[in-house]
Amino acid sequence: MDFKDQIKQLGDRVAKMKDKILTEEATKNAFIMPFIQCLGYDVFNPLEVVPEFVADIGIKKGEKVDYAIFKDDKPIILVECKHWSADLDPHNSQLFRYFHTTESKFGILTNGITFRFYTDLVQPNKMDDKPFFEFRIDDIKESQTEKLKEFHKSYFNLDSIINTASELKFMSELRNTIVKEISEPSDEFTRFFAKNVYSSMVTPKVLEQFRGLVKRSFHQYINDAINERLKSALATDQQKQEEVERVESLTVTEENKVQTTAEEMESFYIIRAICCVKVKVARIIHRDQQSYFGILLDDNNRKPIARLHYNGKKKHVSFFDTDKEERIEIENSNQLYEFSSRLIKTIERYEKVANPA
Numbered sequence: 001m002d003f004k005d006q007i008k009q010l011g012d013r014v015a016k017m018k019d020k021i022l023t024e025e026a027t028k029n030a031f032i033m034p035f036i037q038c039l040g041y042d043v044f045n046p047l048e049v050v051p052e053f054v055a056d057i058g059i060k061k062g063e064k065v066d067y068a069i070f071k072d073d074k075p076i077i078l079v080e081c082k083h084w085s086a087d088l089d090p091h092n093s094q095l096f097r098y099f100h101t102t103e104s105k106f107g108i109l110t111n112g113i114t115f116r117f118y119t120d121l122v123q124p125n126k127m128d129d130k131p132f133f134e135f136r137i138d139d140i141k142e143s144q145t146e147k148l149k150e151f152h153k154s155y156f157n158l159d160s161i162i163n164t165a166s167e168l169k170f171m172s173e174l175r176n177t178i179v180k181e182i183s184e185p186s187d188e189f190t191r192f193f194a195k196n197v198y199s200s201m202v203t204p205k206v207l208e209q210f211r212g213l214v215k216r217s218f219h220q221y222i223n224d225a226i227n228e229r230l231k232s233a234l235a236t237d238q239q240k241q242e243e244v245e246r247v248e249s250l251t252v253t254e255e256n257k258v259q260t261t262a263e264e265m266e267s268f269y270i271i272r273a274i275c276c277v278k279v280k281v282a283r284i285i286h287r288d289q290q291s292y293f294g295i296l297l298d299d300n301n302r303k304p305i306a307r308l309h310y311n312g313k314k315k316h317v318s319f320f321d322t323d324k325e326e327r328i329e330i331e332n333s334n335q336l337y338e339f340s341s342r343l344i345k346t347i348e349r350y351e352k353v354a355n356p357a
Contacts (some may be wrong), residue, residue, distance in 0.1 A: 001039070001147070001240065002052040002136050002143075003149050003152060004145050005040045007038055007137070007145055007148065007296065008140075009139060010031075010034055010035060010038055010137060011138045011139070011140055012138075013031075013034075014030075014031050014084075014112060014113055014137050014138050015138040017030060017031075018031075018085075018112075018113065021030070021083075021084055021112075023083065024050050024081065024082060024086075024336065025026070027081065027082070027083050027084045027111065027112045028066065028081050028112075030111030031084065031113070031137075032066075032067075032079065032081050032110060032112050034051060035110075035112070035115075035137065036067065036069065036079070039069075039153060040152045040153030040154055041069055041153055047070060047072075047073075048069065048070055049068070049069055049070070050066075050068045050070065050075075051067055052064045052066070053065050053066075053068035053075065053078070055068065056208075059172065063097070063098065064208070065078045065079070065080055065095070065098045066079055066081040066100070068104065069080070071153070071156065074103050075102050075103055075104040076104055076105065076106065076156070076158075077099055077104060077106045077107070077108060077151070078095065078099065078102065078104045078106070078107045078108070079107075079108045079110065080094060080095040080098070080107070080108070080110070081110060082109075082111040083110070083111060084111045084112045084113050085111070085132045086111050088109055088110070088111060088114055088116060091109060092109055092116070092118070092129070092131075092192065095107045095109050095118065095127065096129075099118070099120070099125075099126070099127035100125050100126055100127070105119055105120070105158060105162070106118065106119050106151075107119070107127055107129070107325075112137070113133055113136055113137055113138060114134065114135075114136050114137075115134065115136075116131035116133075116134045117131055117132060117133040117134070117151075117165075118131050118132065119132060119162070119165050119298065121162075121165060121166055121169055122127075122249050123312070125164055128169075129346070130169070130172075131272045132165040132166070132167050132168045132169035132172070132175075133147060133148075133165065133172075134172075135148070143249075143278070147164060147168065147251050150164060182215065182218045182219070182222075183214075183215075185211050185214045185215055187298075189214070190207055190210050190211045190214050191207060191210075191215075193210065193214050193344040194206065194207065194210040194214075198210070212298075219236050245269070247329055250347045258289065258290050259288075259292070260346070261310065263287075263310060263333055264288065264293040264308055264310055266333045267293075267310075267317075267333040268293070268295055268307050268308075269288045269337060269345060270283070270333055270334075270336045270337065271286045271295050271305060271306055271336060274336070274337070274343050274344065275305060275343055275344065275347050276342045278344055278345065278347040278348065278351070279297065279347055279351070283297055283298050284296075284297060286301045287299075291309075292307045292308060292309050292311075292318075293308040293309075293310065294306075294307050296306075297306070297347065297350050303350050304318075304320050304325075305316060305320065305343060305346050305347065306319060306320070306343065307325075309327070314329055315329065315331070316328065316338070317330055317336065318327050318341050319339065319343070319346065320346050321342045321343075321345040321346045325346055329336060
């Protein structure tokens, strides 16, 4: 199972089990330890994962963080855990205190559902107030899974993750700024757009007028973009459906070209009556093809008894009592009785091969 599937499986498990998890310790065992295992670390190996890791703070001795993940005999990630229903906002200060007392460059604050990743991008050896990466395990996006994979034991590279952390932090803050400005445009944001379309001075009255226009314009743009995506998706689905219908239509058309006539069925019954002296009636069946009407032994294409060619101006029947197919013209189906010996001989040839003496 690859990393993506492991994380998805854990997310499904968390969603199903959370209401039955009553304590913080149970949250650790059911959700957080499996998460650490998904990252490739052996939670039962004290050289890789140390529970209740001591992080003394000044004169305060015996301070412990829930888990410390080690690499090359050094702690690289500290994990502080809470019960799955706990609000994480008041608890980052505890992880903040532990962070600067160890060599670890990353801290994770989690309740087993929400995971917040911290580092020291603003000031070295001092944990940032805001996480650079955050996700819910029960609703993780594919792009988030790819970022999380960088923390896997097999891919862990400090420099690479620091670069990623910096990008994620700024992108997150930019996204929050964009959302805030779209919801409630600031004076600076509104003035920037107003100056690009309004030729006169942007007075406070004009600014207030444009604030609403900017807000509505962004909302309209977002709605149009969503509608275009939906139209594109619907068009693709419609093209697929049309292709399916076209193929089905072609299939039906081909099938409609095969029309079994009453005379073909009459000939089949005659041949079956002749051959039933050698084999059971149920073993003699027919298959109507576009170019001929076939009569087979045991529904086997390799055991043709006869083929009726009744679609042309003249009627012909193919016989197989010799090594070579022989086609003979007949006037009507009753004439088939004249070839009884040939039909029986064909049956005998197949039976002899199947049951040699």
